[in-house]
Amino acid sequence: MQTSLTFYGGIGEIGGNKILLEDKGTKVFLDFGKSFAARAKFFEWTDRPRTANGVGDFLALGILPELKGIYRRDLLQLAKLPQVEDRSVSAVILSHAHSDHADYISFLREDIDIWMGETTHRVIKAI
Numbered sequence: 806m807q808t809s810l811t812f813y814g815g816i817g818e819i820g821g822n823k824i825l826l827e828d829k830g831t832k833v834f835l836d837f838g839k840s841f842a843a844r845a846k847f848f849e850w851t852d853r854p855r856t857a858n859g860v861g862d863f864l865a866l867g868i869l870p871e872l873k874g875i876y877r878r879d880l881l882q883l884a885k886l887p888q889v890e891d892r893s894v895s896a897v898i899l900s901h902a903h904s905d906h907a908d909y910i911s912f913l914r915e916d917i918d919i920w921m922g923e924t925t926h927r928v929i930k931a932i
């Protein structure tokens with residue numbers, strides 16, 4: 806298999822950085838951030854997606870990529886979406902703690918490793 810990069814956000818926009826690196830069967834995201842433009846299409850500044858629908862609204866509106874085996878099981882269950890036992894991504898490398906790089910990591914499965922520098926970790930904990 807050839808090494809590949811797939812961009813799920815962050816191209817031609819500010820924010821939404823989600824870059825998937827695949828090599829020899831291993832998949833790692835560089836960042837998993839919030840896209841300001843995608844959210845603005847559907848939600849006003851003070852509006853929020855329905856939390857009672859888990860990731861359902863985010864997936865249905867195209868705010869999150871439809872990828873199997875990466876989202877938290879509890880959020881999929883709330884949205885009545887099928888769950889995949891095996892995770893499809895090994896890790897996320899978080900470049901820094903800005904919301905356009907980090908905010909949607911909270912939707913990811915707990916067994917996906919999050920790698921970041923010490924300063925980024927301190928900022929995330931403080932937030």
